[in-house]
Amino acid sequence: xDLLYDTLFNGLAIGSVLVLAAxxxxxxxxxxxxxxxxxxxxxxxxxxxxxxxxxxxxxxxLQGIFPLYILVAIPLAFLVSGLAGLLLEKTVIRxxxxxxxxxxxxxxxxxxxxxxxxxxxxxxxxxxxxxxxALGLVAPRLLPRPWGQRRWAPVLGVATWVIAGLVxxxxxxxxxxxxxxxxxxxxxxxxDVTAPVWLRGSxxxxxxxxxxxxxxxxxxxxxxxxxxxxxxxxxVWGIRIRAVTQNRSMSxxxxxxxxxxxALTFLVGSGLAGVAGVAVTLLGSVGPNLGxxxxxxxxxxxxxxxxxxxxxxVVAALGIGVLSYVIGSGSLLLVWPAMPxxxxxxxxxxxxxxxxKVLVFALVVVFLQFRPAGLFPQKGRMVEA
Amino acid sequence: MRKAAxxxxxxxxxxAASLSLVACGGGEQASGDFDxxxxxxxxxxxxxxxxxxxxxxxxxxxMAIDEINAKGGVLVDGKKLKIVPVEEDGASDxxxxxxxxxxxxDQDQVAVVFGGWTSASRKAMLPVFEAKDxxxxxxxxxxxxxxxxxxxxxxxxxxxxxxxxxxxLLQNKGKDFFLVGSDYVYPRTANTIMxxxxxxxxxxxxxxxxxxxxxTEVAPIIAKIxxxxxxxxxxxxxxxxxxxxxxxxxxxxxxxxxxxxYSIMSFSIAEExxxxxxxxxxxxxxxxxxxxxxxxxxxxKEFTKNFKAKYGDSRVTSDPAExxxxxxxxxxxxxxxxxxVDDNKVREALIxxxxxxxxxxxxxxxxHHVEKLVLIGExxxxxxxxxLENKGFVKPVAWNQYVxxxxxFTCDWTQNRPDAGKFKM
Numbered sequence: 001x002d003l004l005y006d007t008l009f010n011g012l013a014i015g016s017v018l019v020l021a022a023x024x025x026x027x028x029x030x031x032x033x034x035x036x037x038x039x040x041x042x043x044x045x046x047x048x049x050x051x052x053x054x055x056x057x058x059x060x061x062l063q064g065i066f067p068l069y070i071l072v073a074i075p076l077a078f079l080v081s082g083l084a085g086l087l088l089e090k091t092v093i094r095x096x097x098x099x100x101x102x103x104x105x106x107x108x109x110x111x112x113x114x115x116x117x118x119x120x121x122x123x124x125x126x127x128x129x130x131x132x133x134a135l136g137l138v139a140p141r142l143l144p145r146p147w148g149q150r151r152w153a154p155v156l157g158v159a160t161w162v163i164a165g166l167v168x169x170x171x172x173x174x175x176x177x178x179x180x181x182x183x184x185x186x187x188x189x190x191x192d193v194t195a196p197v198w199l200r201g202s203x204x205x206x207x208x209x210x211x212x213x214x215x216x217x218x219x220x221x222x223x224x225x226x227x228x229x230x231x232x233x234x235x236v237w238g239i240r241i242r243a244v245t246q247n248r249s250m251s252x253x254x255x256x257x258x259x260x261x262x263a264l265t266f267l268v269g270s271g272l273a274g275v276a277g278v279a280v281t282l283l284g285s286v287g288p289n290l291g292x293x294x295x296x297x298x299x300x301x302x303x304x305x306x307x308x309x310x311x312x313x314v315v316a317a318l319g320i321g322v323l324s325y326v327i328g329s330g331s332l333l334l335v336w337p338a339m340p341x342x343x344x345x346x347x348x349x350x351x352x353x354x355x356x357k358v359l360v361f362a363l364v365v366v367f368l369q370f371r372p373a374g375l376f377p378q379k380g381r382m383v384e385a
Numbered sequence: 386m387r388k389a390a391x392x393x394x395x396x397x398x399x400x401a402a403s404l405s406l407v408a409c410g411g412g413e414q415a416s417g418d419f420d421x422x423x424x425x426x427x428x429x430x431x432x433x434x435x436x437x438x439x440x441x442x443x444x445x446x447x448m449a450i451d452e453i454n455a456k457g458g459v460l461v462d463g464k465k466l467k468i469v470p471v472e473e474d475g476a477s478d479x480x481x482x483x484x485x486x487x488x489x490x491d492q493d494q495v496a497v498v499f500g501g502w503t504s505a506s507r508k509a510m511l512p513v514f515e516a517k518d519x520x521x522x523x524x525x526x527x528x529x530x531x532x533x534x535x536x537x538x539x540x541x542x543x544x545x546x547x548x549x550x551x552x553x554l555l556q557n558k559g560k561d562f563f564l565v566g567s568d569y570v571y572p573r574t575a576n577t578i579m580x581x582x583x584x585x586x587x588x589x590x591x592x593x594x595x596x597x598x599x600x601t602e603v604a605p606i607i608a609k610i611x612x613x614x615x616x617x618x619x620x621x622x623x624x625x626x627x628x629x630x631x632x633x634x635x636x637x638x639x640x641x642x643x644x645x646x647y648s649i650m651s652f653s654i655a656e657e658x659x660x661x662x663x664x665x666x667x668x669x670x671x672x673x674x675x676x677x678x679x680x681x682x683x684x685x686k687e688f689t690k691n692f693k694a695k696y697g698d699s700r701v702t703s704d705p706a707e708x709x710x711x712x713x714x715x716x717x718x719x720x721x722x723x724x725x726v727d728d729n730k731v732r733e734a735l736i737x738x739x740x741x742x743x744x745x746x747x748x749x750x751x752x753h754h755v756e757k758l759v760l761i762g763e764x765x766x767x768x769x770x771x772x773l774e775n776k777g778f779v780k781p782v783a784w785n786q787y788v789x790x791x792x793x794f795t796c797d798w799t800q801n802r803p804d805a806g807k808f809k810m
């Protein structure tokens with residue numbers, strides 16, 4: 001019985017991380033059909049937000065409530081990742097709707113840019129970037145009006161941006177001479193996010209020992225699920241999002257601002273990635289490559305669950321969680337100690353984390369051969385769209 | 386109008402160009418009074434997963450080169466040669482290491498290459514150096530079972546790190562061992578050796594697990610450790626990179642800590658990694674190395690002082706940085722002894738060369754390894770090690786004597802025989 005609880009809890013613990021990480025992707029991929037390879041990097045932004053919040057709370061007037069910094073980090077991470085996602089939608093993804101291959105490549109490129117951004121961002125870099133953007137936006141307005149109507153107006157537009165970029169780069173490298181401004185904010189090294197003391201221990205519930213960090217993540221996941229469910233089912237914008245998912249042109253005819261709906265969906269999905277980023281700082285390392293550790297698992301969960309179904313995402317994540325725990329820890333041997341020698345050896349062979357991962361992947365692939373649309377396939381007319 | 390537009394664009398371009406010139410100018414160093422130059426290759430991952438660790442090693446090598454140049458360079462054939470480093474990025478990608486090694490040898494014609502960190506990168510470069518009969522200096526502790534004519538190993542062989550550490554654990558901490566490692570060549574080979582050693586000395590392996598590089602989900606491992614060692618015991622950790630952070634954070638949460646009777650010994654965690662993981666998770670765990678920043682000798686203090694002065698006060702020195710620093714000096718000393726920078730002559734002269742390294746006086750042995758100081762330390766609150774045991778200098782053994790396949794074999798490059806790399810003693 002203890003073993004059952006143990007398995008359920010550990011499976012739930014592994015699964016809840018997967019649910020939280022994949023939830024944002026389920027919204028973006030499921031409702032909008034956008035394959036966002038930068039999802040992991042949006043998680044990373046959330047994790048870095050946690051780091052910044054933690055440092056703000058370490059010194060100064062907020063020192064007294066340091067243990068609560070994580071609660072402040074959650075909404076802030078939602079905001080930072082959400083806004084980054086919004087910017088991404090407005091600048092890149094909006095131009096690529098309905099072209100999944102291009103979206104995949106473009107968002108992968110964005111993920112590399114974001115990784116390098118956190119590695120090299122410094123005050124000088126940010127000043128250069130802001131000046132370049134401001135110059136690029138303002139300069140065209142300073143030109144004599146009639147120029148805008150000329151044949152070569154587009155050339156001038158490009159030239160303005162090129163010059164603005166050059167000035168930005170020059171400024172950044174010029175300021176780079178000043179040591180204070182040149183200091184990278186995070187650098188390429190992994191950063192240290194320390195969980196508050198109340199999230200570092202564990203509690204005994206009956207015979208099972210549960211780390212509080214895991215309980216916190218499970219609670220956070222439940223909360224995020226309830227919030228997303230309420231948002232999509234009950235709120236006005238949620239209903240509009242679902243309407244657009246079902247039939248875009250009809251929604252447009254009925255006066256739903258589809259572009260705003262797209263932007264909002266992406267913002268919510270990205271924001272959820274940020275929240276997941278806060279959660280994973282409790283478990284592992286935080287560095288520029290953090291996203292890469294999760295992105296494959298996220299897609300696996302969403303695809304296995306059935307694209308567009310939140311329930312599918314949850315069931316798939318928990319299923320994978322329990323399965324990888326049972327295989328990886330070899331606990332089948334404990335349940336049935338007298339099993340035949342051949343089977344025994346097989347289970348021992350797969351009872352390491354690396355082999356468990358291989359086996360789980362293989363099982364998912366086999367499953368998708370029989371049910372290509374996942375556990376909970378979409379039904380009805382939207383399938384044709 | 387058209388002209389005005391041109392003037393606007395041209396003017397702004399000129400401003401931008403002059404700004405960037407101002408930014409890039411300056412810093413041209415006056416060339417000292419050298420009689421010539423000798424190019425050396427520096428080949429580490431400056432990008433990708435391994436960059437965090439390998440940057441420090443490359444920095445230590447560059448520091449050694451600067452110091453040697455400041456003292457007048459390498460004196461060969463009556464000429465003072467300035468060492469000019471040619472840097473390449475291995476990008477944490479093993480085939481890239483092989484490709485860049487080829488480029489350094491063929492195109493840049495370097496006298497020697499300092500490079501590599503993971504065993505996978507070394508194994509990728511090995512065929513290149515053997516085919517071109519060139520020379521690689523490799524600075525990291527590794528799994529042994531290799532002794533190439535074309536590689537010089539300045540890091541520890543297993544008998545200078547893993548074996549004494551396991552002996553120490555057996556004597557002081559217990560007989561039941563749980564082995565955890567990353568899933569690649571170093572941890573697998575190191576654990577194979579450890580299992581043989583434990584079998585020979587009355588220890589017992591109660592469990593073993595491997596995590597894919599970069600994996601952060603360790604719940605199944607923790608469950609297995611609790612199953613196998615419910616009342617505490619010894620855990621030997623050969624995880625590399627990011628997985629360590631996840632491992633220690635979750636172990637602490639699950640109560641597998643030194644306070645609860647678990648002795649945790651890590652082979653890939655030095656001062657640099659402690660800072661990244663967070664000392665509060667590692668306090669009380671053990672590590673075995675050949676150098677700690679806390680080593681209290683004048684040479685060690687001098688090394689740390691210079692490193693901080695050059696790269697910033699918040700930086701720390703560590704065993705890999707020290708090994709990288711020492712191997713540049715050993716190469717320079719060998720070149721002066723050979724009176725040539727030709728890699729074949731340097732190779733002959735290298736054996737027997739000594740250097741007063743931060744860890745103490747080290748001497749190159751006939752098997753292309755170095756006699757090294759063996760230290761066992763415990764992580765303190767401030768992220769430094771307290772040295773618990775100093776086992777003195779230990780001679781390197783390349784072919785492991787616990788593993789049946791290599792028992793009785795040795796390596797001696799002073800002997801003139803075709804199988805000098807591996808022959809029966």
